[in-house]
Amino acid sequence: MSDTIELLEAIGRDASLRHISAEELADLLRRVQASEALTKTVVSGDRSWLSEEFGTILMHTTHISQIPAHEDDEDEDDKPDHDEDGKEHENESPCPPAEQP
Template sequence: MSDTIDLLERIGQNATLRHADTAELAATLEKENASASLLAAVASGDRSHLAEELGNKSNEPPQSTNFPGHEEEPDDDEDDSVEAPEHPTPDRRRNSPDRQ
């Protein structure tokens, strides 16, 4: 298994291997005595062959996140002043006895 990991690391570091076609990569891996699982994964494009060799452990995402909370900020367009009531109170000056 460590040989497989070493070969995968070399493929990742070498742009020529990383972007090689399937036949070229398979030929290179055969020369390096790669495992049957790695050769099968390259030939089929199915990584499940490697998952079996490397332990096939599922990687469940954590249930919590490390991101800070987000609070929405008020819009700048909204007016923060007090709104007039729907039913304005009558003007007391109009009904006062002084105005008659």
């Protein structure tokens, strides 16, 4: 029995094998003594036959953000103000307070 992975690699490398009919490819696989699972996959087009040979591993991950905001979406109130001299002044109003009568 030929190694299924090697046969799949050979089929992928050889364009003439990739474009022949399923029946012709199945006949070729039988001649080289390919696994029954690979031959059934080619004939039926159903990849689940290969699951019997290789096993099934569910490769699944979720992509959920824990924080709804993006890094560059900071509030203007959270940013410190800077004077011309480079000193920081936390949340200082840009206008001086109005004089009281």
